[in-house]
Amino acid sequence: MLLCFSSSHRTADFDLLERLERRAPAVKAALAEHSEVISGSVVLATCNRFEAYLDVDEPLTAAVAVSAETVIEAVSAASGVDADELRASSTVICDQGVAEHLFSVSSGLESVVVGEGEIAGQVRRALESARTAGTVTHDLERLFQGASRTSRGVKNRTGITTAGRSLVRLGLDLAESRVTDWAATRVLLVGTGAYAGASLAALRDRGVVDVRVFSPSGRAAKFALSHEIVPVEAADLVAALAGSDLVVTCSAATDPILTAAQLTEAMSLPGALERRLVIDLGLPRNVDPAVAQLRGAELLDLETISRHAPLEELNAAQDARLIVDAAAAEFAAQSAEQSVTPALIALRSHVFDVLDAEIERARARGDSSEQTEAALRHLAGVLLHTPSVRARELARSGGAQSVVDAANTLFGLDVDDVAAPRLRAVGDESAAS
Incomplete structure (x- = not known):
């Protein structure tokens, strides 16, 4: 039986998601230890969701709650998050509801910004990681392959990816009212990963020309050379903060990179700009939340951005939902065929x-x-x-x-009965949102 433990921006705050994301490797290991219940697992940890997709060795309805409780206890022990807090901020989906959910997730329909393009790649990499770890079963492989096909179909047959916008662009949209002239805006980019490249492209689309980059891992020079911008060394970070109108952080670092003390020091330097906007796209957070309390500093983090996410473009979203529903129905039909x-x-x-x-x-x-x-x-x-x-x-x-x-x-054969019909979900994500 397939089962999904899901904690996302719909059911949990970003503090909880941040703690789960940090402990993802430990959760993967903990799930692998419960081989008496769990045959296989794939863990998906993104900036706005933490999910464990499981193949559990129990086909009966009465045991769904037992399996779900085993998963919650394992996630709690590995992440350090209290089990009661997990129950209150997560959902457990089972059987064919798992396919419908994952297909919807991989197509961007469950993202903070409907139609974001990054999630399909994250789902694919989660499967690849599980393959490497040897935790993928036949049913999980089939499930995730179906998710990839569905997300490609949604991308190719609807306008959902252009109707929706990425977190990067949405953050800049929210900054629009604070910026009078993008061409004159001095930007400090913190991070050199995929989000950094997307952030730089979005900034340039708005006409930004003055961009410097800092990397806590020391990759700034290489990134700056390939993107024709200016690198910032660690010793010069405070000075760079002092001279920046906009700071965009998108690093994968697990500890805060920018602290209130650093911003306070930067703002006290001679010639420092009086005001600056900080957009924190990191999960875990790249910026100490206390920065928001500093005079002359404004902070937009993922939680703030998600509250301002636009309503989905109705036609594109409806078309995408029809594709997802059809794919989930076909997955269910194929599973039923396999049962005989x-x-x-x-x-x-x-x-x-x-x-x-x-x-x-x-x-x-x-x-x-x-x-x-x-x-x-x-x-x-x-x-x-x-x-x-x-x-x-x-x-x-x-x-x-x-x-x-x-x-x-x-x-006169002696074939075992087909498993009895099972609950679609233990907890309803739509009700929890």
Whole structure:
């Protein structure tokens, strides 16, 4: 059974998401230790969600709550977040609801900014990381491959990615009212990763020409050379802050890079600008929240940006949702087909066992030939074809159990029952948002 533990911007504050993101490696290890319940796992940790997709060894409805509680306790122990806090700020989705949720996530429909393009790559990298760790099962692989196909379909067939805007551009949109002339704005960029490149492109689209870059990991010079901007060394960071109208932070560092003490020192330097806007796109936070209390400094962080995210573009979002729903329905249908596979295998084995026995008896009587045997085996395959097709059709329409019952009754087989219908979700994300 598939199960998803989800804590996102819809259900939790950014402080909690930050703590979970920092402890993601420990959570992955903790989930792997519960092999008696969890067959496989893929952990997705992004700037606005923390999710664990699991393949659990329990098909019964009554055990869903037990499995969910095992996951919550494991995440709590590994992250240091109290279990009660996790329960209050997360949802647990199970069975076919997991596909609908992940397909929606990977298509950008659940992002802070609907249609953001970064999430599809993050979902793909989460799968790759799990493959490397050896925690991917067949069902999880199929789930994530389906998510990738769905996100590509949404991107290619709707305008959702252009209707929505990235966090970077939304942050700059919110800064628009504070900036009188982008061309005259002096910017300090903190970070040299993918978000830094996106931030620089967005700044240049607005006409910014004066950009310097600082990297806590020492990569500023290389990034500056490839992007034709000016690097800032650690010793010059405070001076660079003093001369910047806008500071954009987007580093993957786990500790704050800019503190209130640094900003206070920068603002006290001779010739320092009186006011500056700081946009913190980091998770964990790159900027000490106390900066917001300093006179002459304004801070926009991810939590603030998410509260101002625009409403989704209705047509594009509706088209994308239809694609996601169709893909999730197909995933469910394929899963239902797989549920009758044991019955079909048992039926095929039964028929060919009977055929083999009859052929052996014919050989013993001396009245068998290779051509006759080949014809009989072909005939058996032809006779099995229609029942196999019909069985899969019945499974897709919810009749999987009737296939098993018929096979057991008519042919005296002993195929286990199809798992009973299961709850779609324990907790409803839409209700929690």
